[in-house]
Amino acid sequence: MSGNTITHEPKPAVAPARRQNRTAVSPTRAARELGLKRAEFDLAVHLGLVRTRRDEGGEGRCVARAEIERLRHQEGFPQELRERVTSVGTREGAEIMGVTPARFTRLARLGLVVPVAYYLNRYRAVVWRYLACELRQFADSRENAALLKRPLPPGLRDQLEAGVDLRPRNWRGRYLGFLLRQADDPWERAACVASLLDPIQVSEIVTDPYERAHLNGFRQPPPAHGAPGSPAAHLAERIATAQDADEIDWLRADLARTVQEARIHRPAPRPAPPHSGRRHTREPHPRLAGHRGRPTPRECEHPAPAGRTHILLSRLFGRGD
Incomplete structure (x- = not known):
């Protein structure tokens, strides 16, 4: 062969983890490819708009490439997906429904509009967030026109005077649905x-x-x-x-x-039960009577099966029969 011969290194085989990355991506990357902020993506997952699966190579969850392509090919993407996960606070929610912030708060306390998330401001006050699309649906319904324009019925006013506030409870019910969806x-x-x-x-x-x-x-x-x-x-x-x-x-x-x-x-795992009854054990050789912790050459040639490891450890620490 001449000195000008060029040799090529063989390409290494693709590891299983690399192949996994081709078919699934992390939530952060999925949010970026879907044009969502991370908080909006998490909300989309909670609402069941984006399907995730358990990441076999890690401890969290991932999004399949096929799921991202499914969402991309939906009509109105990405605007429609972004609108479905847009959340607003009290002031913006009141503007959407055409009411004052005070009336909006009363409707929320009565459980007529349900929060989807919350955060704590610098003063540790709870700031509730609501889905903008749900508020529009509430305002567009003719059945709710009286709640938006007229005085509240006496029964509802009595609940408010008694201090009722269903916002935390309604959020918990919704949050439980989020958790069960991924279980x-x-x-x-x-x-x-x-x-x-x-x-x-x-x-x-x-x-x-x-x-x-x-x-x-x-x-x-x-x-x-x-x-x-x-x-x-x-x-x-x-x-x-x-x-x-x-x-x-x-x-x-x-x-x-x-x-x-x-x-x-599937029963919950629990420790193996202690052995009942006596078993006949071979007496050690007199020369090895004082050296029970040292294995004999025969034991080294034939190690104990893996399934009996816990029995041997129990004997070693004095927990056996």
Whole structure:
């Protein structure tokens, strides 16, 4: 061969992780390709507008390329998708519905319009957000014309005077739907319900400690607001926890039902039961009586099967028979 011969390095095989990236993308990249802000993308996922799947190569979720192409080929993309995830506050919501901010707040407290999200401002005041498309539908309905233009009926006024405020409860109901939409396992579905209950309430329903530990492994923390342990975090935890007696009773009953379904599907993992009865063990050679921790040459040639590893460790730490 001459010195001018050019050789080419063989191309390395594509790793499975690289192939996975070709068929699915991260939520951040999916939001960018769909023309959405990350908060708008998360809301689209919660509303079921964008389907996600569990990322087999990581701990989060990803979006299939086919899902992105499906959305891109929908009529009116991307304006229609962006409009469906646009959220507004009280002032903008009042403008959409053609009412004063005070009346809009009263309608929201009565549960006639349901918030889709919230955040805490610098003064730790709760700022509720509403879907703009839902407010337009409410205002366009003839059945709601009296609620927008006329004085509220006496029954509704009595509820307001009694201090009723259904915004947190209605948000929790919607948030539970968000969580259940992404639950792929019966234990995950049970954990979604448990996420809205106080841990004491959960322990009263799920009395088995191993089931409770397994359930808590799937339990979702409330949406992050402030550093852990801060007053803002405590307020967010209170908003995400059921407060009304009838709401708590409903969630407790639903938790008991979903946990029973999860038990049937797959029992919660628990430690192996201790061995019962005596087993005949071979006496060690006298010369090895004082060296039980050192393996014999025969044991080195024939290591213990992997399934008996926990038995050997139990004996090593004095937990065996």
